[in-house]
Amino acid sequence: MFPNGRDTQVARSKIEKLYNGCAVRENWMPLKGAGGGSLTGYDPTTKRWTQTWIGSAPGPVYFTGGPVSGGMILTGEWKGSGPKGEDGLTRMSYSRQPDGAVRQHGEFSADHGLTWQTSFDLIYRPHKE
Known part of the structure; x- marks a missing residue:
């Protein structure tokens, strides 16, 4: 996983299909x-x-959403996830890129979705052994 526009890897993800x-x-x-x-x-x-996302901080969150043209959008209320630790909405947009990678663009809203600011912008690429 890489920040969009950069070649420095920041994480790895194991992603798998389950339950048929x-x-x-x-x-x-x-x-x-x-x-x-x-x-x-x-x-x-x-x-x-x-x-359902479970992580070390700022805590669990439950997202809902669905497909949109060319991808998927999931939104959820995530306590403490704002830039200053405030509560608000997080919206994640997933889109397939021309090279086969997947972009995950995260946005935060402290005003119930009236305005949004980017909180993360990541590119998922298949791992090369």
């Missing part, structure tokens, strides 16, 4: 600091995708 293709699990392992993980799946009752 009905869920995706990610184990996120930063090169420095503590990691975390998520379980993402489709909820047929709400017709939405859900993701």
Whole structure:
């Protein structure tokens, strides 16, 4: 995993399909600091995708969302995730890149989604052994 526009790796993720293709699990392992993980799946009752993220800080979060043209957007209320430790919404947009990589663009809103600011912008590339 690399910051968008840079070649310096900041983390590795193990991403795997589970439960007959009905869920995706990610184990996120930063090169420095503590990691975390998520379980993402489709909820047929709400017709939405859900993701539960558990990490060392600032705490767990539950995202919901779904496909959009060319990718997926998941949004959730994440306590303490703002630039100054404030509570707010986090929106993650996933999009496939022309080279096959996946971009994960994270944004934070302290005003219930009226305005957004970038909190992270990462590129997932397949690991080369």
